[in-house]
Amino acid sequence: MELFGSNLQLLMGGMNAALLRQQLAAQNLANADTPGYKAARVVFETRLQTALADNGIIGASTNPGHIPLGRAADPLAVRPQVAIDTLRSGRPDGNNVDLEAEAAGMASNALWYSAMVRLANDEFRRLHLVMGGGGA
């Protein structure tokens, strides 16, 4: 049993993804008027969901060369990926940054981050409680 369990590690992964998403939103907004620029996005939640999904039968892998069955990947090993949005835009300069979508995504991302900080703090508080023998 680890002290800092998988809950905390999953939260850290999510927070890293949120930081990267903020970075890319800033980058997309910075290039909102750059001709030919294509927006960059973070792909994380769908990958994590795929990794967390229990597909019924989970094949045991006794060899590192085995193709994982059932569970796609270790959820803790899921890293955020950067994807370039290649969708064509209606703008004549070839730029496809959507100001409103970026601003809205940025606001919800910040809230998501705050929520994860809170959950992580709750986790730390529980550990603290356990270390104090429940009395602290």
Place this chain on the structure above:
Amino acid sequence: MADLFGSLVTSASALTAERLRMTVIAGNIANANTTRTAAGGPYRRSVAVLTPSQQPFGSALSALGQSGGEANGVEVAAIVPDPSPFRLVYDPSHPDADAQGFVRYPNVDILQEMVDLMAASRTYEANLTAFNTAKTIAQKTLELGR
């Protein structure tokens, strides 16, 4: 590992670039009727060319081993003159009129400049919002473990 301060640097680069763009537009509007310049001839409209830039630090993308997304901010690559023809206005009494009585006025279209100014101003605001959001996230991070 994403960089906490990378987005601040990115947004700051955009604020700088948009402000410079607004300065160029202001110069165009100020010289909309300048018929005589030091270089000779009327004033020629300038255009700020924006290009994605690579910041020396805060390169979260390269840290992730991603390619194709190296752009990390924005900068004004160049301020280039607009080659479009000058406006011809018939005014024989003007000291800069040619033999036929036509005065060459700058190729500045006030309407176009105002639209560009609005766009630059709005983009500036959007980047300011991005900057403040990044600041909020950084402050939240400091609350971790409290």
